[in-house]
Amino acid sequence: MLGCPACLRSEAKTVYNHVARSSGPVVQRRIDALGIGQRMQDLPEELWHESFRYYVKEDSTRRGGPNLRMIRLDPSKPSLTVTGYAFNKFVHPHADRFITVREAARLQGFPDDLEFMGSLTSMQQQVGNAVPVEMSSAIFSHLLANASKNGQSKKLNALSLFSGAGGLDIGAQRSKHDGHCIEVPLAIDNWKDACDTLSNYAGPRTTVRQQDISKIDDPSEYWRDATRLSRGPDVVFGGPPCQAFSQAGKQKALCDPRGELIFEFVRFVSDLSPSYFVMENVPNLASVDNGGLLKQIMRSMQDCGYNVSTGVLCAADYGTAQLRKRRVFVGCRGHLGSVGMPPITRCPSSNLYGLPGYRTVGDAFRGLPLVAEGGKREERSIRAAEAKPEEPALATAPDSA
Numbered sequence: 001m002l003g004c005p006a007c008l009r010s011e012a013k014t015v016y017n018h019v020a021r022s023s024g025p026v027v028q029r030r031i032d033a034l035g036i037g038q039r040m041q042d043l044p045e046e047l048w049h050e051s052f053r054y055y056v057k058e059d060s061t062r063r064g065g066p067n068l069r070m071i072r073l074d075p076s077k078p079s080l081t082v083t084g085y086a087f088n089k090f091v092h093p094h095a096d097r098f099i100t101v102r103e104a105a106r107l108q109g110f111p112d113d114l115e116f117m118g119s120l121t122s123m124q125q126q127v128g129n130a131v132p133v134e135m136s137s138a139i140f141s142h143l144l145a146n147a148s149k150n151g152q153s154k155k156l157n158a159l160s161l162f163s164g165a166g167g168l169d170i171g172a173q174r175s176k177h178d179g180h181c182i183e184v185p186l187a188i189d190n191w192k193d194a195c196d197t198l199s200n201y202a203g204p205r206t207t208v209r210q211q212d213i214s215k216i217d218d219p220s221e222y223w224r225d226a227t228r229l230s231r232g233p234d235v236v237f238g239g240p241p242c243q244a245f246s247q248a249g250k251q252k253a254l255c256d257p258r259g260e261l262i263f264e265f266v267r268f269v270s271d272l273s274p275s276y277f278v279m280e281n282v283p284n285l286a287s288v289d290n291g292g293l294l295k296q297i298m299r300s301m302q303d304c305g306y307n308v309s310t311g312v313l314c315a316a317d318y319g320t321a322q323l324r325k326r327r328v329f330v331g332c333r334g335h336l337g338s339v340g341m342p343p344i345t346r347c348p349s350s351n352l353y354g355l356p357g358y359r360t361v362g363d364a365f366r367g368l369p370l371v372a373e374g375g376k377r378e379e380r381s382i383r384a385a386e387a388k389p390e391e392p393a394l395a396t397a398p399d400s401a
């Protein structure tokens with residue numbers, strides 16, 4: 001069953017963060033028994049987790065919790081949302097183990113040459129926090145179409161706030177339209193590991209500052225000091241933390257200091273007056289306070305002089321192998337018209353609307369070599385050129401496990 005010579009990779013390429021974790025015997029038995037697309041409830045009852053038995057058997061009205069845990073990914077479909085918890089939940093389509101950090105990064109559209117830094121938990125969180133790269137690129141390409149129409153300069157400089165490991169940043173830098181592009185001279189986040197990841201990847205083209213954004217009193221001065229540019233940024237973008245609005249965070253929203261960071265983003269926009277801004281957050285932000293928070297955010301952005309479009313986008317519609325949804329706000333200074341949401345580039349099945357079908361888990365994992373066992377720091381990267389065969393079943397997917 002191990003890889004055939006045709007599956008050997010030829011180019012010398014390092015694959016970072018592609019290390020398998022071993023599971024305890026009980027969890028391993030569950031993993032072994034899961035078929036493609038199956039979840040905990042599809043396992044024989046004797047393998048159910050104790051708390052799962054409680055949820056399903058004794059209180060069948062309960063939703064969420066352990067019955068959502070553990071699913072063997074279907075290689076012919078996009079994955080469910082990758083979060084920091086996906087690493088105890090998503091089982092590889094054909095290997096009997098949970099997915100690696102690199103596989104999750106592939107599902108988020110991160111390039112293979114971006115190495116996540118920090119502890120395993122930290123790396124998992126950085127991947128799970130990110131905006132899928134292809135979705136980001138579609139948003140910014142659409143923004144550039146407006147910039148091109150309005151005769152803006154060919155290169156727009158952007159300030160990245162709450163940058164994390166850089167999903168949104170990489171998408172911005174990949175975006176293009178009619179010769180227009182975006183550069184990111186400055187990215188700010190207060191998390192050391194994420195800053196290390198991004199600065200290591202971005203190199204000299206981006207200054208990455210580890211800094212609490214709410215402690216920056218004068219954003220314009222901070223920008224000038226960090227970038228040495230006399231002109232302010234053309235674009236400000238970022239994804240303020242969303243735990244306060246997520247289901248898991250119980251929608252504490254504005255009582256939680258993390259909820260206020262959205263208005264820190266607006267403060268930066270107000271101070272810097274860029275031509276454009278892009279802010280992303282979780283889709284259920286709209287349900288906080290019966291829609292009151294969404295209205296408040298829109299009003300505060302409009303009061304700064306922007307035409308604001310907002311919508312919920314699905315990453316699979318833009319070429320990411322994941323059904324992740326994000327709420328996006330795109331602002332455009334009054335005289336520049338309105339940007340709106342980007343047109344979709346994919347659809348659930350090919351030929352519908354003449355677009356290609358969704359990318360799948362199998363597409364995303366294709367070409368990855370066999371994983372390294374272990375998990376020690378020095379074993380985090382492996383060289384594909386060491387004649388490691390591709391993960392067996394991804395070369396030719398069998399019908400089911």
Ligand SMILES: C[S@@+](CC[C@H](N)C(=O)[O-])C[C@H]1O[C@@H](n2cnc3c(N)ncnc32)[C@H](O)[C@@H]1O
Binds near residue numbers: 165167168169211261
């Ligand atoms: C949802 S994540 C952003 C993900 C990022 N947009 C991406 O695509 O990879 C939110 C980020 O905000 C950062 N953050 C939270 N509070 C902050 C603060 N007060 N100042 C600066 N960064 C902060 C977190 O460290 C985290 O990386």
